[in-house]
Amino acid sequence: MPSSRKPRAAPDAPKVGFNPLYMQVRDMLVQRMAHGVWGPGDALPSEQELAKELGVSQGTVRKALDDLTDRNLVVRRQGRGTFVAEHDEARILFRFLKIAPDDGAPVFPVSRILSAERRRASAEECARLELERDADVIHVRRIRLLGGRPVISETVTLPARSFPGLAEGEIPNNLYGLYAAEFGVTIAKAIERIKAVVLAPEEAALLEVAPGHPALHIDRLALSLEGTPVELRVSLCVTDLCHYRSELH
Amino acid sequence: MPSSRKPRAAPDAPKVGFNPLYMQVRDMLVQRMAHGVWGPGDALPSEQELAKELGVSQGTVRKALDDLTDRNLVVRRQGRGTFVAEHDEARILFRFLKIAPDDGAPVFPVSRILSAERRRASAEECARLELERDADVIHVRRIRLLGGRPVISETVTLPARSFPGLAEGEIPNNLYGLYAAEFGVTIAKAIERIKAVVLAPEEAALLEVAPGHPALHIDRLALSLEGTPVELRVSLCVTDLCHYRSELH
DNA sequence: TAGTGGTCTAGACCACTTC
DNA sequence: AAGTGGTCTAGACCACTAG
Numbered sequence: 001m002p003s004s005r006k007p008r009a010a011p012d013a014p015k016v017g018f019n020p021l022y023m024q025v026r027d028m029l030v031q032r033m034a035h036g037v038w039g040p041g042d043a044l045p046s047e048q049e050l051a052k053e054l055g056v057s058q059g060t061v062r063k064a065l066d067d068l069t070d071r072n073l074v075v076r077r078q079g080r081g082t083f084v085a086e087h088d089e090a091r092i093l094f095r096f097l098k099i100a101p102d103d104g105a106p107v108f109p110v111s112r113i114l115s116a117e118r119r120r121a122s123a124e125e126c127a128r129l130e131l132e133r134d135a136d137v138i139h140v141r142r143i144r145l146l147g148g149r150p151v152i153s154e155t156v157t158l159p160a161r162s163f164p165g166l167a168e169g170e171i172p173n174n175l176y177g178l179y180a181a182e183f184g185v186t187i188a189k190a191i192e193r194i195k196a197v198v199l200a201p202e203e204a205a206l207l208e209v210a211p212g213h214p215a216l217h218i219d220r221l222a223l224s225l226e227g228t229p230v231e232l233r234v235s236l237c238v239t240d241l242c243h244y245r246s247e248l249h
Numbered sequence: 250m251p252s253s254r255k256p257r258a259a260p261d262a263p264k265v266g267f268n269p270l271y272m273q274v275r276d277m278l279v280q281r282m283a284h285g286v287w288g289p290g291d292a293l294p295s296e297q298e299l300a301k302e303l304g305v306s307q308g309t310v311r312k313a314l315d316d317l318t319d320r321n322l323v324v325r326r327q328g329r330g331t332f333v334a335e336h337d338e339a340r341i342l343f344r345f346l347k348i349a350p351d352d353g354a355p356v357f358p359v360s361r362i363l364s365a366e367r368r369r370a371s372a373e374e375c376a377r378l379e380l381e382r383d384a385d386v387i388h389v390r391r392i393r394l395l396g397g398r399p400v401i402s403e404t405v406t407l408p409a410r411s412f413p414g415l416a417e418g419e420i421p422n423n424l425y426g427l428y429a430a431e432f433g434v435t436i437a438k439a440i441e442r443i444k445a446v447v448l449a450p451e452e453a454a455l456l457e458v459a460p461g462h463p464a465l466h467i468d469r470l471a472l473s474l475e476g477t478p479v480e481l482r483v484s485l486c487v488t489d490l491c492h493y494r495s496e497l498h
Numbered sequence: 499t500a501g502t503g504g505t506c507t508a509g510a511c512c513a514c515t516t517c
Numbered sequence: 518a519a520g521t522g523g524t525c526t527a528g529a530c531c532a533c534t535a536g
Binding site for chain 3: 060
Binding site: 198 | 319320321344345347438439440441442443444445446447461463464465469486487488492493494495496497498
């Protein structure tokens with residue numbers, strides 16, 4: 001490891017800026033994942049190997065990996081190994097898909113793309129995505145269907161720089177899987193603000209309900225592994241047959 | 250500990266039903282907290298003491314306590330000790346209060362009690378709270394204000410059996426603190442279902458908006474330490490100046 | 499200074515997967 | 518049988534709090 005410490009050597013100076021070894025190990029592993037040394041689905045070296053390479057004990061590596069497991073960045077399988085988390089598994093349904101049908105289990109909504117285009121970022125977009133004044137963004141608009149009925153109207157805003165060519169290519173249902181596979185961007189967490197609104201005529205038409213129908217207005221900011229904001233997403237969701245799921249721990 | 254295992258004794262039979270020691274320790278500690286051996290705010294014995302008492306290593310006790318920390322059941326303070334979590338701290342603001350003003354930090358909403366009465370549980374209430382057919386429940390209705398304006402209309406339903414006399418006494422702002430202090434019931438987690446609705450005239454009047462105004466309809470089921478459902482809460486929330494906060498990890 | 503939780507190490511064995 | 522993660526132990530020292 002970069003910083004100091006053999007089991008019991010001469011007392012190494014720093015009393016302040018104390019940073020536990022396992023956190024350094026953890027951050028270093030995150031760096032490597034973020035920089036594509038290990039991509040989604042890849043196996044990490046075993047605990048023993050990492051410990052040897054970094055000159056720390058296996059227990060310290062374990063603690064770092066347990067931390068990453070808690071953050072859903074890696075998946076550990078007894079007897080097999082430790083793997084970088086993927087975003088195309090059933091797990092994502094419970095992580096980033098909060099809308100579920102009132103009866104029955106969550107289903108991945110089918111998407112119908114309305115448009116995908118590049119344009120100059122607005123002042124607000126610049127601020128929230130931490131972009132320079134004159135940066136470009138990609139706007140993706142789509143309708144999502146649950147059980148055959150249009151339920152969510154979504155507007156996704158992305159920094160054009162980080163997702164070159166996205167607007168021109170095929171846009172799959174699972175965006176976070178695409179971000180990871182094609183652009184090396186892993187979504188680690190997101191923050192949502194939810195309000196209740198009534199639908200304007202245009203939106204109501206898209207969702208096939210009457211104007212003035214109530215809907216959830218969900219404003220999401222998604223962050224990458226490093227904590228950089230990488231996606232802005234505004235959803236309008238009609239909740240006649242579904243709901244937003246939230247667990248408080 | 251009840252079940253088996255000294256470091257390396259004669260090979261004790263069970264290969265199946267394998268349950269790690271630290272989980273047994275953890276469950277035993279939860280039992281004691283649930284049964285009031287240690288109440289909210291109390292200090293637990295130190296790791297050393299617990300390890301000695303239970304005949305396991307300190308590391309195993311630590312792992313059990315770390316698990317309880319993750320579940321917000323205990324709070325550990327370096328140099329001081331381990332304490333049973335309380336529900337009247339600022340922490341609760343981020344745990345169970347998901348409504349925040351659009352600008353500025355979350356504030357604890359002031360409450361105005363409308364009614365508190367005991368009645369026979371409906372069929373649905375029986376089902377969701379896992380009560381017998383003819384059980385009684387307590388209904389508390391209140392309005393909650395944010396920045397002086399009425400924002401949330403709340404209906405709380407409790408099993409009368411678990412909260413004797415609650416309807417007759419003083420009802421404070423912080424209900425979960427009351428449950429813990431007066432009735433020995435600790436809320437450990439909750440599940441919410443959120444929909445968008447438009448307000449009927451009566452509710453609109455209470456919240457001082459026009460009928461037809463959009464609002465969040467939040468349906469919460471709160472569970473105790475043991476996982477028993479203990480509170481049903483339906484909130485109608487006007488989101489003109491505030492929003493529902495949700496973090497996706 | 500004593501006691502607590504927090505970190506780190508070293509080594510053992512267990513359970514699971516794969517060959 | 519070999520290799521991986523999972524559990525458990527034992528003992529050391531560090532950082533923080535309180536008397």
